[in-house]
Amino acid sequence: MTQLQSPAPAADLADSTQARVFPAGRPHAESGTKTPLSPVEVRLRIVNLVAVILPVVGLAIAIALSWGTAFDWVQFWIFVAMTYATSVGITVGYHRLFTHQSFKTGRILRYVLGALGSMAVQGAVIEWSGAHRKHHQHSDEEDDPHSPHMHPGGSWGSGIRATIHGFWHAHVGWLFGQRLKGMGRYTPDLRADRVTCAVNTQFYWLALAGLIIPAAVAGLITLSLSGALLGLLWGGLVRILLVHHITWSVNSVCHLWGTSPFRTGDRSRNNAIVGVLALGEGWHNNHHAFPTSARHGLSWWQFDPSYLIIRGLAAVGLAWGVRTPDPARVLTNRNVRAATNAEITASADE
Ligand SMILES: [Zn+2]
Numbered sequence: 001m002t003q004l005q006s007p008a009p010a011a012d013l014a015d016s017t018q019a020r021v022f023p024a025g026r027p028h029a030e031s032g033t034k035t036p037l038s039p040v041e042v043r044l045r046i047v048n049l050v051a052v053i054l055p056v057v058g059l060a061i062a063i064a065l066s067w068g069t070a071f072d073w074v075q076f077w078i079f080v081a082m083t084y085a086t087s088v089g090i091t092v093g094y095h096r097l098f099t100h101q102s103f104k105t106g107r108i109l110r111y112v113l114g115a116l117g118s119m120a121v122q123g124a125v126i127e128w129s130g131a132h133r134k135h136h137q138h139s140d141e142e143d144d145p146h147s148p149h150m151h152p153g154g155s156w157g158s159g160i161r162a163t164i165h166g167f168w169h170a171h172v173g174w175l176f177g178q179r180l181k182g183m184g185r186y187t188p189d190l191r192a193d194r195v196t197c198a199v200n201t202q203f204y205w206l207a208l209a210g211l212i213i214p215a216a217v218a219g220l221i222t223l224s225l226s227g228a229l230l231g232l233l234w235g236g237l238v239r240i241l242l243v244h245h246i247t248w249s250v251n252s253v254c255h256l257w258g259t260s261p262f263r264t265g266d267r268s269r270n271n272a273i274v275g276v277l278a279l280g281e282g283w284h285n286n287h288h289a290f291p292t293s294a295r296h297g298l299s300w301w302q303f304d305p306s307y308l309i310i311r312g313l314a315a316v317g318l319a320w321g322v323r324t325p326d327p328a329r330v331l332t333n334r335n336v337r338a339a340t341n342a343e344i345t346a347s348a349d350e
């Protein structure tokens, strides 16, 4: 797979990934088949539940224990509002607007979405988008910046230890590795846009604003310094931790555990738990099959609040050119996948 040589013509990414074949390794017959789970797969699913649910449960317990002392309704709503706003900045802004250009919007809203994404403190928008475009272009290959299956030196291997190692790398470890080189080729369109460049340059100020705003709001409501400090803690630091973890789960969990109704040439998965927590981003196999689609939850039951927000913006004229895949193409790709699974099952039965 050659690297992108020109501005991310995101529509082309879908076809390029679909043309690839599955890499050798763990079979990809989980979805659409009735193959019983092996003991290793059962253990991996338990790891999945623990990895995704446990931190959220831990946070809920911390909040419950702090109620009335270090946490109350004021802090609760500031925490919820900041979590939701900055998550939308990542899912609707950084991911679907800047990286994949799955819809268009005006300069002011583009700036606001970029600013909210910056407050999530996951890196400046151009670097974030470049890394993510590279992920799509080389998904689960050696050049993928954050694959739980492959690294520049080859495969992470198989078995529980290798899976946990790969999970850690995809989840957070890759952020501490070598800085990504040659990323400029992935983002010439973003670097040519003045609004995007402004957001990118102001990244550190915007990240700081993401701490000051909840502190100031909490301080004004409670008229106390302790209230402001708690606003900084819950609406700032704890919120950043939670949104980080949820976003990283898309990179790690959604390339390890879940179903793959579409043949995408990588190991992307639809994971319902991440689907809900990450505002629709967990329908990741759908997303790898149709990267430029503003809609990731392609079935009626696949909750995708980020797409609902984009639809809402379009309804009031603030977004336009919203891209979704042709339903016939979705059906065809699903059928191709189902036929492939049937072949795998049949050959396994022989
Ligand atoms: Zn992915």
Ligand SMILES: [Zn+2]
Pocket: 095, 099, 100, 132, 136, 287, 291
């Ligand atoms: Zn993407």
